[in-house]
Amino acid sequence: MPVSISLKDVPDHLADALRAQxxxxxxxxxxxxxxxxxxxxxxxxxxxxxxxxxxxxxxxTTPDNSTEIIRKMRDRR
Numbered sequence: 001m002p003v004s005i006s007l008k009d010v011p012d013h014l015a016d017a018l019r020a021q022x023x024x025x026x027x028x029x030x031x032x033x034x035x036x037x038x039x040x041x042x043x044x045x046x047x048x049x050x051x052x053x054x055x056x057x058x059x060x061t062t063p064d065n066s067t068e069i070i071r072k073m074r075d076r077r
Contacts, residue, residue, distance in 0.1 A: 010018075022032035 018032060019029055022029045025032060
């Protein structure tokens, strides 16, 4: 069920910037706020390439021959 959210004491410079951004994007202030919320906390698409780059930054590696690893694990049973 949708909920109403009220934001109090928004500084003038932020309110002005929001109005300007909404106008640039051809949205109402309400629509712009909804877009900002969805962007900030909404579901994010899975990005496999970005995940792979993060893993590489951490230095994780995998052996090239997974078949051999699986065979050894199976033979240990």
